[in-house]
Amino acid sequence: MSNLYDVIIAGGGPVGLFLACELAMADVSVLVLEREPEPNSPSKVGLSGMRALNTASMDAFYRRGLLDKVTPPIKRPLNFQEKPGFQFAGQFAGIWLNANRLDLKRFKYRIPGPSLDISLNPVSIAGIEAVLAPRAESLGATILRGKNVTGVSQDEDAVTVEVGDEEFHAKWLVGCDGGRSTVRKAAGFEFVGTEPTFTGYAVQADIDQPDKLKIGFHPTEDGMYVMMRAGNFHLLDFDGGFFDRTQNVTAAHIQDVLGRVTGTDVKITKLHHASSFTDRCKQAARYRNGRVLLAGDAAHIHSPLGGQGLNLGLGDAVNLGWKLAATVRDSRTRYGPVVDLSLLDTYEQERRPFAAWVLEWTRTQVTVLKPGPHGAALRQLMSDLVDTDDGHNLFLGRIWGLSQRHDLGDAHPLVGASAPDFEFSDGSRLGPKLEGARGLLVDFSDGAALEKLAEGYKARVDYVGGVGARDQLGLSALLVRPDGIVAWVAEGSLDIEGAKAALMRWF
Incomplete structure (x- = not known):
């Protein structure tokens, strides 16, 4: 062949x-x-x-x-109007999240570094x-x-x-x-999965009364509009997803949806680009x-x-x-x-x-945004939840992946999660050591047992030992997969058999 x-x-x-x-x-x-x-x-x-x-x-x-x-x-190219003490970090059903409310202590194994930036x-x-x-x-x-x-x-x-x-x-x-x-x-x-309840539109257009459409996320009685900046906006129209997405999105169609969803008389003077999407899951x-x-x-x-x-x-x-x-x-x-x-x-x-x-x-957000009193009541409840410190950090943790964890069959909270970006005593960090997409066995202990074990896997796994870290998070060793996911950890005394089993399983 x-x-x-x-x-x-x-x-x-x-x-x-x-x-x-x-x-x-x-x-x-x-x-x-x-x-x-x-x-x-x-x-x-x-x-x-x-x-x-x-x-x-x-x-x-x-x-x-x-x-x-x-x-x-x-x-920060998006023109969201922010107040002192507020840094936009995403949204849930139009409810804004504030990066300044992140409490990193809630995420024990997250270490500040180049990739830990939850600002938009x-x-x-x-x-x-x-x-x-x-x-x-x-x-x-x-x-x-x-x-x-x-x-x-x-x-x-x-x-x-x-x-x-x-x-x-x-x-x-x-x-x-x-x-x-x-x-x-x-x-x-x-x-x-499930069929759609709305048709959404991403639009770039010239409009005649831009001041009537405010920057940000705005649920309405008929859907939601999201104004990124004048002339660049998204529309959600709860039409049951009936718009035929195989046809072109015309200026006349967008004008009809714009007026109905926003409840304004804003006119499109020139349509530059429009595409449609749904909430089909x-x-x-x-x-x-x-x-x-x-x-x-x-x-x-x-x-x-x-x-x-x-x-x-x-x-x-x-x-x-x-x-x-x-x-x-x-x-x-x-x-x-x-x-x-x-x-x-x-x-x-x-x-x-x-x-x-x-x-x-995403289905939850659609439910929160549905027009009518039921959606409005749920939206108010979600707003109250997000307004608490616990709720805000729950949403930040999920939206920004801070709490992501694969189930690898180990109860330790770090196994299956993203590896901490340790700053080692020699000034290097863990992240760049994965640049070659190889495994990484990090040894904070003083023994040679892990180094000897790693020798048998040197074709696929790099060994880092003999160095400490600014904050070792109570760990004595860990094995990191090429995708940056922790496959094994040791706290206190080394579990050599556990390390051997993890290496055999993944490499």
């Missing part, structure tokens, strides 16, 4: 490109097929393409040496892709644009991807091709079918309320990348099909619960 890649990725957005970087860094041959001929589509630039990175995503970029490249040097720091989709695409290519990945996947077939040994009359072949295929994923449909994945019943996997919006869709979509997809990519790379490497040492897929299957086991939470999180 000619032109056989290790992995083909359908979709060259941030999720697909981040995954391509992770795989190529591990010496995996990667082909990215992107349907758009040019990278800067209208939905990826300007305010329509702006997204906020949570701490989990910022950790991912930081640990790969990319944080300074993807986050803009000038922050928007980045553009186009900007992220402009960083990741050349990085992927520099690592050896191939990116082909204008290649729309039209069909998928697989057997025990490989996957065939059809692009019109062309065929491409790989050992594995990952669908990162969005909510209407061709890969998901062609490979027979079941997609289950669905998730793939499984993330792997044979040699085909799903990530990002191809695996789960939901409303953009709360800004979790990009972060959820990037989490998929960083979780899947090292596991798929290890599986590819393992297959090179075997004859015939890969036998042991236990590591790869932890991708679905770990990521599906996160997506299920995001779907629930």
Whole structure:
């Protein structure tokens, strides 16, 4: 079979490109097929393409040496009117969150560092892709644009991807091709969930009375409008999701929705760009079918309320990348099909619960925003909850990923969570030590037992020992996976057998 890649990725957005970087860094041959001929589509630039990175995503970029490249040097481009003592940190159903109310002591294993910034720091989709695409290519990945996947077939040994009359072949295929994923449909994945209650619109337009629409999030009797700055706004219209999203969004249609949702006589004088979305919430019943996997919006869709979509997809990519790379490497040492897929299957086991939470999180916001007295009553209750210190930190912890934790079968609260960004006694930090996407065994003890144990895993795990840290958080050692997730910890005396079991399980 000619032109056989290790992995083909359908979709060259941030999720697909981040995954391509992770795989190529591990010496995996990667082909990215992107349907758009040019990278800067209208939905990826300007305010329509702006997204906020949570701490989990910022950790991912930081640990790969990319944080300074993807986050803009000038922050706060959104013109939200803030008061003294208030720093916008996101919202829940239009209820604003204040970064200044974060109590970091509630998150014991979070250490201040370059990636711990919960102030709103928007980045553009186009900007992220402009960083990741050349990085992927520099690592050896191939990116082909204008290649729309039209069909998928697989057997025990490989996957065939059809692009019109062309065929491409790989050992594995990952669908990162969005909510209407061709890969998901062609490979027979079941997609289950709930149907929409509203149609939303992202609009760039000239309007005649901008002062009548206030900056910020404004629930109304018929939906909600979000004014980013004059002429750039979002509308939520609780129409049951009946707008046909296959048709163009016209100026006349936006004018009708604008007047009904805002209750004003503001007129659109020129429509520059408009796109629609819904609160349809669905998730793939499984993330792997044979040699085909799903990530990002191809695996789960939901409303953009709360800004979790990009972060959820990037989490998929960083979780899947090292596991798929290890599986590819393992297959090179075997004859015939890969036998042991236990590591790869932890991708679905770990990521599906996160997506299920995001779907629930967005459904809750939709319920709070529903027009009528029931929605208003719930909105008032949620506002009262957010106004408490406990409530505010609960919401900050969830929205910004501070409380994220995978269930790895260990009761210790740090196992399954993001590794603390320790500042070591030599001035270095933990985060950059993961730049090579390898495991990391950190030893704060004075013994040599862990160093000797790590020697047997030096092909995939780095060892850091003989140094202390400014704050060791009561730990004597920990094992960190390539995705920055803690796989094992020791407090006090070392549990060598526990460390050995963790290394065997993950490496």
